[in-house]
Amino acid sequence: MICSTMKAGADCAFMTKAGCGFSGGSCHPVVEKCDGCQKVMDLPSGKFCSSFPNPSSKWKTSNCNFATHSKWDSQSQPQAKINPLKASKRSTKR
DSSP states (O other): BBOSSSSTSBBBEEEEEEEEETTTSSSOOGGGGGGGGGTTTTTTTTEESSOSSSSSHHHTOOOTTTTOOOEEEEEEESOOOOOOOHHHHHHOOO
């Protein structure tokens, strides 16, 4: 539906006939970490994310999974630890 609160005139997935369905009743503006993302909408009332109503909560723990400008670094993600005993048993079965 077309938003009538913060993103007036823009299509919003959280808008219902009763108003904004997001808790708090309106979308929040983007944070500075969102600069450069393709999902940022520049509207007269400010800059808002087209995918998520509260961008600051997405950046609270790590990178936003909707961000188009940041790349996931494979070094930053923890690797699963392999038990050497089980690995040696698996290799002998082949």
